[in-house]
Amino acid sequence: MYSQRIKIWPDEKVLLAKIARGREDAFAIIYNRFRKKIYTFSLQMLKSEEQAEEVMQETFLKLWQLQDDVERINNLEVYLRTLTRNKCLNVIRRLKLEVSADREMKWSWDEAHNETEEHILLRDTTNVLKAGIALLPQQQRQVYQLCREEGLKYEEVAERLNLSPLTVQTHMKMALRFLRNHLSKHTDLVILTIIFRLF
Known part of the structure; x- marks a missing residue:
């Protein structure tokens, strides 16, 4: 036992x-x-x-x-x-x-797809994401950009913004939740699959 x-x-x-x-x-x-x-x-x-x-x-x-x-x-x-x-x-x-x-x-996927069309699709989906980021409250936007676009860890972001790591985590969670909801309302399933890879 x-x-x-x-x-x-x-x-x-x-x-x-x-x-x-x-x-x-x-x-x-x-x-x-x-x-x-x-x-x-x-x-x-x-x-x-x-x-x-x-x-x-x-x-x-x-x-x-x-x-x-x-x-x-x-x-x-x-x-x-x-x-x-x-x-x-x-x-x-x-x-x-x-x-x-x-x-x-x-x-x-249609293997004969046009590369120009693919470029337009990627540009459009990226624009949807950028529009969503612009709608974030300032601090959530700063945290998201530092974590996702500059690749900083939560502790590094906390030091740069003079916040606690826990506050940074909370802002990041809220930002991601908002962006996913925003994307789901403005894109269809195929585009959504592509753009979620940008996270």
Whole structure:
């Protein structure tokens, strides 16, 4: 019978209670304690540094957004490991769907298509995305441009804009959510598939 118990830090409940009250200092302790474990675990599953970084940020964002429910967590390490694993599996499932969609598009695509038409399509879809970016609130737009267009990490953006990494994560999530909704309203399915690759 398995009797060994997973180690729980004596201050874990205290930190979670502080996070429930919006204490960023307590969140920073948890972040520094687990970020390397979560990143390494994600990297092993996804084999992609960029995707592992994104899963790590999403995992911590989820923890922060739990608010009062965060105090119901009985074992933080088990919770974070399970959450990370589920997010990695979601990424893997999404990638498989994208590969499948790519295959379908290859077979259905007219091989005699005109390169000029392809250029026009790409230009039009890019314009839709640019229009959506212009509609973002200023800080969300700055965060999106620094992360996606300049390739900066959340910590680097936070330092440049004098914000906390958590605030940067939140702005990025909101920006992406808005842009996806904007694109889905202004493009058809084929164009949407192409333009989402620009993210």
